[in-house]
Amino acid sequence: MDLSPAEQFLSFLTQDPEPPDHESARRLFEWLRAEPGDTAGFLQGSIEALAERKGIQSALNVLSRIEVALGFRRPRLGLYDNALHFIGGAQKYGCTVAHALQDIFDITLIAHRNVTLEQLQDWYGLDLSRCRIKVVSIPYFDQRGTGRGVFDAGLVDLRGDNPFHAVSWESGAYDVFFNNCMLEMVYPLAPVSVMMVHFPEREISRFFHVPHYDHILYNSRYTADWIRRRWRVDPHVHIYPPVDMASPLDSCLDEKEDVILSVARFEPGGNKQQLEMIKTFFHLVRHHHRDLQGWRLILAGGSIPDNPYLERIRNWLREPGHPPVELEVNLSADKLKRKYRSARLFWHFSGLGQHDPARIEHFGMTTVEAMQNACVPVVFKGGGQKEIVEDGMSGVLFESNQELERKILALIKEPEKIRKLARGAHARGQNFTKDVFVSKVRQHFLDILREYRFADAK
Amino acid sequence: MSNTSALQEEIARLTAALKEERAKLTDLADLLRRGIEREAGIWEYGFEELEEEMWRRFATLEEEQDCISEDQTLPSQRLPAAVLRRLKKWYRTISGPLSRTIVDKRKQFNLDQQSLLNKESIPFYLSIILTLQKIKDRLNTLEETVLKLQSDEDEQWREIQRLVSPKDQGPKE
Numbered sequence: 001m002d003l004s005p006a007e008q009f010l011s012f013l014t015q016d017p018e019p020p021d022h023e024s025a026r027r028l029f030e031w032l033r034a035e036p037g038d039t040a041g042f043l044q045g046s047i048e049a050l051a052e053r054k055g056i057q058s059a060l061n062v063l064s065r066i067e068v069a070l071g072f073r074r075p076r077l078g079l080y081d082n083a084l085h086f087i088g089g090a091q092k093y094g095c096t097v098a099h100a101l102q103d104i105f106d107i108t109l110i111a112h113r114n115v116t117l118e119q120l121q122d123w124y125g126l127d128l129s130r131c132r133i134k135v136v137s138i139p140y141f142d143q144r145g146t147g148r149g150v151f152d153a154g155l156v157d158l159r160g161d162n163p164f165h166a167v168s169w170e171s172g173a174y175d176v177f178f179n180n181c182m183l184e185m186v187y188p189l190a191p192v193s194v195m196m197v198h199f200p201e202r203e204i205s206r207f208f209h210v211p212h213y214d215h216i217l218y219n220s221r222y223t224a225d226w227i228r229r230r231w232r233v234d235p236h237v238h239i240y241p242p243v244d245m246a247s248p249l250d251s252c253l254d255e256k257e258d259v260i261l262s263v264a265r266f267e268p269g270g271n272k273q274q275l276e277m278i279k280t281f282f283h284l285v286r287h288h289h290r291d292l293q294g295w296r297l298i299l300a301g302g303s304i305p306d307n308p309y310l311e312r313i314r315n316w317l318r319e320p321g322h323p324p325v326e327l328e329v330n331l332s333a334d335k336l337k338r339k340y341r342s343a344r345l346f347w348h349f350s351g352l353g354q355h356d357p358a359r360i361e362h363f364g365m366t367t368v369e370a371m372q373n374a375c376v377p378v379v380f381k382g383g384g385q386k387e388i389v390e391d392g393m394s395g396v397l398f399e400s401n402q403e404l405e406r407k408i409l410a411l412i413k414e415p416e417k418i419r420k421l422a423r424g425a426h427a428r429g430q431n432f433t434k435d436v437f438v439s440k441v442r443q444h445f446l447d448i449l450r451e452y453r454f455a456d457a458k
Numbered sequence: 459m460s461n462t463s464a465l466q467e468e469i470a471r472l473t474a475a476l477k478e479e480r481a482k483l484t485d486l487a488d489l490l491r492r493g494i495e496r497e498a499g500i501w502e503y504g505f506e507e508l509e510e511e512m513w514r515r516f517a518t519l520e521e522e523q524d525c526i527s528e529d530q531t532l533p534s535q536r537l538p539a540a541v542l543r544r545l546k547k548w549y550r551t552i553s554g555p556l557s558r559t560i561v562d563k564r565k566q567f568n569l570d571q572q573s574l575l576n577k578e579s580i581p582f583y584l585s586i587i588l589t590l591q592k593i594k595d596r597l598n599t600l601e602e603t604v605l606k607l608q609s610d611e612d613e614q615w616r617e618i619q620r621l622v623s624p625k626d627q628g629p630k631e
Contacts (some may be wrong), residue, residue: 043465047472055491056480063473072466158502162495165486172480172489187486187494203591206501209494269602275609312613353605356598 026454029069057172061191064175069453077105077445078134078174078190080167081181082151084120085113087302089241089365090198092124093219094180096242097196100438101445102130109133110170112141112151125244125333136170138163153185154202162187162207175452176445184210184231192452199223199362200230215448220363220384237444242437245337245369249426252341252374253419258295261343261375263336263366264350266303266310266329271359273349274299275309278316278325280401284408285323291412292323297347300328300339337373344418345411346370351382352401364388371395371429374422378408394428395421500584505592508585515582518574525572 051059068075081094098107109120109131117128140163141151156163164185171177172189179186179195185207188195195213200223208231210216216235218224227235260281264272281297303310310329317325328339340346348367351360361367363384367377371388377395379385389395396411398404411418430436449455480489487493500511537545 043468044472047476051476051479053491055489056476056483057489060473060476060480063469063476067466067469070462070465072469159498168486169489189486189489206496206498270606270609279612315613355601 029454032066033070057189060172061189065191065452068175069455074106075104075175075449075452076173077101077107077176077178078110078171079107079178079180080110080171080183080186082112082153082183083181084109084111084133085115087123090181090196093196093198093241094178095120095124095126095128096434096437097178097180097441098131099126099128100441102128104442104445104449105176107131108174110167111135112138134170136166138166153183156185156207158206164207176448179213184208188213192448194448197223197227197235199358200227201358204231215444217444220387222360222383222387223362226357239437239440239444240432241363241365242434243365243368243372243429243432244434245340246372246429246433247337247341247374249374249423252426253422255341256344256374256422257342259339259343260295260297260345260347260378261300261339261370262298262347262349263300263339263369264348266301266307266313268304268307268309270309270312271350272301273352274301274313275316276349276352277347278313280404281325282323284405288409291409295412296324296326298326298328298339298343300331300336303329336369340370340373340375343370343373343375344422345408346375346377346379348377348379348385351380351385357383361385367395368429368432371425372433373429374426376411376418376421376425378404378411388428388432390424390428393421394424500581500588503585503588505589508589508592512582512585512589515578515585518578519582522571522575522578525568525575 047059047063050062067073079094079098081091084091084094095109098109101107107130109117109128111133112135114135115133117131117133120126121128138151140156144155153164162168162185164183165187167183168187168189171179171186171193174190176192176194177188177190179188179193182195182197182200184200184202185205187209192215193213194215194217195210196217196219198219210231211233215237216227216233217237217239218227218235219239219241221238224235224238227233262272262274262277264274266272266274277297277299285292285295299313310327313327316322317327328335331339346367348361348364350364354360360383361380364379367379367385367388370377371394377385377389379389379395379397381391381397381399386397389397391397396407398407411421483489500508503511
């Protein structure tokens with residue numbers, strides 16, 4: 001017996017466990033748009049039955065979906081980051097997503113500590129004027145006073161309750177929940193859930209909810225490989241992070257000096273290996289003095305106050321008569337850009353001599369920043385760097401100190417080759433701009449929304 | 459009132475009622491009508507507890523490994539148990555094809571025992587996986603310590619060289 005549209009809709013609301021196929025759901029919503037009054041009468045019974053069978057959240061999600069599908073309101077997106085109150089690359093990624101989507105969704109940025117939109121706009125140079133911020137407190141961390149505002153899932157006691165369920169509850173208030181900090185302990189309650197994985201830092205634990213996310217985004221193929229290996233799930237969509245440091249090619253090439261530049265945080269643990277760079281540079285200058293005549297090494301990067309690693313670097317540079325090395329700590333974006341524009345070569349050693357995948361660069365934003373300023377990257381052949389730099393075309397890759405020494409000397413002896421690589425690097429760097437990122441993010445979320453609304457796809 | 463606004467209002471009313479109900483709940487399992495998290499247990503064990511768990515589960519797995527049903531054979535007054543077992547085995551071999559068609563499956567393959575094995579296998583493998591994870595974490599920590607020690611050693615050598623030959627300026631490798 002054929003069901004009337006109203007009966008089909010009733011069945012759509014209450015059926016268990018599979019949702020309707022896209023085409024029949026779309027027809028139903030078309031009917032609803034045309035005859036909304038027919039539905040109101042039996043909605044209550046259906047929703048109550050659904051709440052009884054599958055829980056209150058399922059019923060709320062169905063109502064949300066009907067509202068958005070019928071155009072009663074704009075869709076809501078909750079973007080969560082446990083470190084939104086700190087400046088960071090992952091946080092910039094999340095804020096750029098919010099910036100890209102704020103004309104499509106009502107966006108709420110979910111944080112654990114007070115941070116203002118003005119601060120975020122100032123830190124990342126983005127317009128976030130149509131977003132709002134909501135602070136969700138996590139009593140577990142507040143009570144323990146752990147780590148000066150750091151909400152680290154690695155500190156959670158697995159014998160107790162999951163402290164991140166405060167965020168899980170909040171996630172149910174949105175049509176789309178975007179977990180920007182790959183916090184695997186958050187269970188998504190929204191009808192559509194998206195997780196951005198910058199790298200799967202922790203192993204599977206008792207509180208592991210990644211398989212419940214509908215869409216898993218990743219920043220590089222290297223990260224995707226580790227998501228599969230470490231979490232046993234297949235990620236879905238690859239979107240490289242936005243890098244917005246580009247300068248016109250010709251003006252950059254005119255400003256070049258004999259400078260090797262490194263831009264990386266001075267991490268207290270020394271993961272970015274600035275000391276190794278100093279040692280390598282000293283070695284090169286001592287053994288190939290004539291070839292490196294006039295070359296300088298500049299180490300730029302952010303640092304926390306009282307950084308012991310930075311102090312060790314300073315100790316090295318206190319010696320009189322050492323080869324020319326300059327330290328530039330916590331430079332403004334403008335000054336940093338000038339460094340990129342004037343440097344001929346760029347070094348990145350993260351991953352050299354390391355075995356732990358977390359210590360290898362997952363993507364390499366500063367490498368792209370250098371390339372966008374025609375600064376030739378000479379970087380360790382590992383992690384995400386291999387995806388950015390095409391060896392011999394847009395930069396140079398190395399796997400050992402010996403290979404680095406050989407390749408650097410060869411480069412320095414051939415200025416024309418450096419110019420050719422600089423052009424290649426500059427062209428390659430255009431693949432990772434903010435415009436490219438925004439376009440991909442918007443496309444992905446418009447597809448999600450089309451599906452959510454049961455609108456005719458494409 | 460138009461049909462559209464009637465539906466809109468009905469949705470708003472139902473949503474508000476459900477949100478009120480939701481606010482009264484404290485457990486996600488109640489909200490979803492199902493549990494979502496694994497029970498605490500092996501997940502938070504330390505090295506020694508995991509090792510103990512592995513061997514305990516392994517002992518059961520080894521003991522119960524044969525899932526083919528076999529009733530306990532007791533000696534009769536005339537024949538010892540070993541002879542009776544041989545006779546039963548001989549009879550099963552001969553009547554095998556026939557008995558497999560008519561004897562209840564549960565009698566041929568002991569599902570209860572297999573179920574027990576499954577239940578023992580999961581914590582056994584979980585213990586192994588978690589042990590490996592902990593070993594990996596320790597290796598990473600050790601590796602980090604070694605790298606730091608090597609770096610410290612380099613610096614100390616450099617300092618010694620500087621003290622020994624103060625006239626030779628500039629850092630040494």
